Amino acid sequence: xxxxxxxxxxxxxxxxxxxxxxxxxxxxxxxxxxxxxxxxxxxxxxxxxxxxxxxxxxxxxxxxxxxxxxxxxxxxxxxxxxxxxxxxxxxxxxx
Numbered sequence: 001x002x003x004x005x006x007x008x009x010x011x012x013x014x015x016x017x018x019x020x021x022x023x024x025x026x027x028x029x030x031x032x033x034x035x036x037x038x039x040x041x042x043x044x045x046x047x048x049x050x051x052x053x054x055x056x057x058x059x060x061x062x063x064x065x066x067x068x069x070x071x072x073x074x075x076x077x078x079x080x081x082x083x084x085x086x087x088x089x090x091x092x093x094x095x
Contacts (some may be wrong), residue, residue, distance in 0.1 A: 037070045 013075045027035075040063045055063070 033070055037067065040067055040070075 012051055043055065044060065046068075047060065
């Protein structure tokens with residue numbers, strides 16, 4: 001049998017603790033890699049814009065090596081395909 005404590009005029013009312021759910025945010029491996037990549041970029045950017053060296057040459061080389069693994073290369077991409085155009089096209093220019 002359970003008993004409840006009732007507040008009377010002599011004792012203050014006791015608040016019950018609510019059972020709040022703790023919301024845990026879970027990150028997948030891809031999200032963690034993006035966070036690490038962003039951290040590396042910020043450190044390198046701070047190093048570039050600082051008046052004095054913040055990172056040693058070996059740290060810069062290591063960070064650049066990791067960035068090459070995580071960021072895509074911005075190489076020229078060749079698109080191939082066919083374009084069909086029905087209708088007239090007039091191009092004029094003046095010199």
